[in-house]
């Protein structure tokens with residue numbers, strides 16, 4: 001993905017229609033990302049930051065309003081529109097890039113038996129095999145995804161399956177297309193908590209067996225960490241339509257370079273980190289700004305505990321992090337940046353430690369005020 005943008009025209013009310021300045025939601029705003037063969041990337045961020053839009057754009061389900069997406073060098077949308085020299089057809093690209101939705105129930109046609117749901121992709125990828133061979137393939141894949149006796153499951157309808165079983169069918173159906181990459185959009189949030197690790201392990205095993213890349217979308221750092229650590233992949237942290245940090249789970253959790261990554265760490269209490277001493281969230285404001293009108297400069301500057309004037313004025317780009325893996329978009333990574341000479345913004349502090357010391361002092365002041373007024 002090269003400098004990809006997806007801007008949506010915001011739905012307008014009656015009065016807005018008479019105004020010329022239609023508002024635009026900057027769901028994805030200038031993202032470049034390479035996904036290699038057998039790669040694993042987890043997109044992580046708060047609700048509405050653009051994860052699903054970016055994922056769908058990556059697999060060719062959403063047309064970008066700017067930038068380009070190439071699959072093995074072929075521009076996906078030029079293939080679709082039949083523009084230029086098309087080396088890989090759009091049909092081939094659609095087969096190669098598959099999606100597993102958040103809600104497996106709605107992804108399966110309720111009126112069709114599992115056998116019919118699964119034979120459809122096989123007819124597509126292997127038009128010349130016999131019915132018996134097709135059944136044999138479906139049978140062995142269902143067993144592989146942990147659904148035994150497979151013959152019994154093949155005859156069922158989706159409503160006769162549990163959430164976890166439906167998710168396994170959806171996974172099997174995606175794999176029957178022999179994909180090169182699978183987008184799993186919050187794919188385990190519909191699965192019972194007790195089964196999540198099992199499904200995540202299954203996906204990781206199948207990734208290796210089927211030689212696919214995976215793009216996982218999650219708002220939960222502990223799930224993203226599990227995938228990235230066990231699948232030897234990266235986590236890309238998104239904020240208001242941009243990637244603000246990317247790297248291994250180990251580095252992001254133990255040595256985050258972007259203050260927003262710290263917020264996500266703070267919001268994930270089960271990470272068992274000694275360093276997680278803070279009781280207060282490391283932000284100045286809880287509310288996420290509107291993607292229709294994102295803040296100037298660094299989009300995180302309105303919430304960042306260590307934001308300075310430079311952050312309001314200048315837009316940071318993703319740069320390699322010093323002495324570590326991955327990239328971060330924060331001026332604090334550059335010791336020579338004018339950030340260091342500019343003034344802290346209102347409510348921000350010189351350092352993270354000072355921010356927390358101030359927050360603790362304010363809390364005790366307000367506690368004593370409450371005590372006095374009592």
Ligand SMILES: Nc1ncnc2c1ncn2[C@@H]1O[C@H](COP(=O)(O)OP(=O)(O)OP(=O)(O)O)[C@@H](O)[C@H]1O
Nearest residue numbers: 008009025027046047048049050051052053054291
């Ligand atoms: N088709 C659309 N038309 C207009 N706005 C849209 C459309 N799809 C998404 N958006 C907006 O784009 C922004 C990003 O949405 P997106 O669903 O990609 O975020 P997300 O991070 O996946 O959120 P969630 O975790 O809640 O699914 C949001 O402000 C959303 O309201």
